[in-house]
Amino acid sequence: MKTTLGNKFLRHVASALALGALLPLASPVLADVNVYSYRQSYLIDPMFDAFTEKTGIKVNTVFAKKGLIERLANEGANSPADLLITSDIGRVLQGVEAGVTQPVESDQLNSVIPAEFRDAGNQWFGISARARLIVVAKDRVGEDEVTSYADLASPALKGRICTRSGKHDYMVALIASQLAHNGEEATTNWLNNLKSNLARKPQGNDRAQIKAISQGECDVAVVNSYYMGVMLSDSEQAPAAETVRIVFPDQDSNGTHMNVSGVSMTKSAPNKADALMLMEFLVSEDAQRLYADVNHEYPVRPDVKASERVASWGEFNYDSLSMTDIAAQRALASKLVDRVGYDN
């Protein structure tokens, strides 16, 4: 038979399909520690690399901001994942609620992590912490003008506040902590007044709010502590960050709201022993120092110091409300954001 274009095309299709069929086999069969991570690789790889260097155990990761808990739940008992790492307390507890985690008994984890940063039932452990700060324009906001989250609702700040979307995990957690402390009515009022103080429609991430202050668009913003640390260390962004002053809110009352990135062992973890070793490594002094120095986060271990820059902002009282109590209010917090039309 003569070679026709059809046959040639068929051959191409066939060879490509064969190649496609081979692809799955190319992905490794895994017996290391496998991590599903809601945090970006560039933020956690330094710790994993240190772990591999120390123990020789490889760490494999999948990073996504959505859907990993659902993936884990559907994969069920056969899931290759050992650990679930999350960037926020809400996501940690969604994992626990979905029933994809298992309790871990470890004296080391329990002894080095303060009780408010881990689960009483040992389902999850905080591995790094950040404070939800208020930052104010150095030249436009007086020393005692803003000292608490409650002040954000003060009429004196009308048209002077910038925040990111009220629906972002970090804002939802802050509102949830207000709910846990002050109840629904007070928190609704507070959020309503905060909303009417906004200088612009909520947009951008925390970094963008700091820039907005430096540009004179607003005078006050709410940001996570590590954004300040990172910006001050970046030669291009430092000038913007230097125009603001850091306020640790609620020093005379509840203390500053904290959030944690957390780790849980999955229910189906196939490499339990190694996975536990990694969990313990993440709260070791070495890894905690990396969290502090590389990411400018607060170590969860009280005995490891924050990075030099972050430490220079001084000691502060943090809110010791348990993360579980905060997370319990998240769904309501998210609805409050809708009700006051915070993002509109």
Next chain:
Amino acid sequence: MPPNGHSQVSWLIELDTTTDPKRITTHVAWGGGLSFGDDPSGNEPVPQAGASRGISGWSIFALLVAAVVCLPLLSVLILALNPSENIWPHLLDTVLYNYVSNTLLLMLGVGIGTTLLGVSSAWLITHFEFPARTYLKWLLLLPFAVPAYVIAYVYTDLLEYAGPVQSALRSLFGWKLASEYYFPAIRTLPGAIIMMVLVLYPYVYLLARSAFVEQSASVLEAARALGASRSARFYKVALPMARPAIMVGIALVLMETLNDYGTVDYFAVSTLSVGLYDVWLSMNNLGGGAQIASLCLLFVVVLIGVEKISRKNQQNYQHSASRFRAIKRVKLRGAKAFWAFLLCGLPVLLGFLIPALVLAKYAVIYFDESWNENFRRIAFNSIMLSAVAAICAVSIGVFLSYAKRLHPTSWMQSSISIASLGYAVPGAVLAIGVIIPFAAADNHIDSLARQWFGFSTGLLLSGTLFALVFAYTVRFLAVAYGSIDSSMKKISPNMDDAARSLGKSHSNILFRIHLPLMRGGVLTAALVVFVDCMKELPATLVLRPFNFETLATQVYQYASDELIGESALYALLIVLVGLVPVIMLSNTIDRANEIEH
């Protein structure tokens, strides 16, 4: 449509002996998208002389394939039946109006913008001669290679307060604070519309152009002889004839607008997809999110239904059977030439050149931070994965289209239509829809293997590249199928009959007659799916295997923290790699055009 029956038979015989590529690439048209039983090219449905309504291996297998492709969509619909809480009272009381109105305004704006830009540039390129026309003809396709989320980052960076544009204005006029002057905010609904128009108009341009090229010059000549002015010839003849093809382009644009999350989230525009992720992630209610996804699907179905009904009385447009003369392009001079050049040049400048230059600048500055020694593997991953997915989507598209040709039953029609709805669902939700059936199948096989053979098979499909390729195929089947099906419909059924009478089998006919004849359409489909896969992000993130990165996931891990500098190198690579098929694509169309002229 091909010439009369007589010459088709001789053509067919000729094919066996010469396989002259010039003869067989005559009909290149990019249909694309949802046809819902309509021929997107506007032809009357080809009388299916060789078609049968009976059941054969082809029809059973085709229904099976369509059913498998529908699985993720079905999973989403089933999820929607099980919300953890009824979200609608809350949404109705609060933000639903906002979600819906923003979504509709966004779709309206992007729809109008892409139509104006796409149709007018296609008309100018097809019928007029002006400076740089030969380059603009393919340059106009380039913005297609730029992901919408990337262009959104780039323009925010350029136009925000600290960006170069406003800084220059300030130093020029001596302003200091933002409050001292007015500058339009980019992170707004109009901003989002402009960004999306800039990267999505090529869908409409591509379809409108091939429709205009296909229109017989003689029809326009006849209109002219009857005294129709130039504008009347465009509005009363050319545009209505091209309408079905243009509508397919707009449908693709609107589906892409509907499933977009990256751009609207970055621009703080609360659309339904933002609401969907909020309900899913903040309220921990995946079922509620799936309900919003189903609402989006409803939008698309209604939209296409309305368009179809509005066209009900206009189905008699038919391409003239033969072309008496090539389109003679009118030479524009002076101001007219300049405006034509500007209209076609501006989208290229704004949609491609500026973003590419900004990315290149950052890629150089941040090279050390973003360069990854695995770079070659990451680029290879992207290209390989996109190529395999393109081949899969095209193969399934060809298969379904041919099976429908053989058995044009309503069953077949509707299952194919449903199978191509995957494009309207936001990627991460579709990904969950893929995980559910795959993991269920894996776990079922595993438990059977344990029971019968005493060993565990683990996960065979989930978490593999197979799942990823499957998700891409489901997502972009609409794009592939539309193009292929419209090429398939241009082949006269007399060809099938003639070949059958020579004793050839159905598959023999497909491979030896149809595929060579539709090579242009098939290639176009493959290339468009390839570029779409290169840009795909949300499904890739959720479904990929361990330690597997693509160019898009590399962009995202920095860009999701608004670190545009660190992400620039990989964004630039997506654009550059996407460029190759875009140029190939335009060559394919050009070759076809040259032959036609």
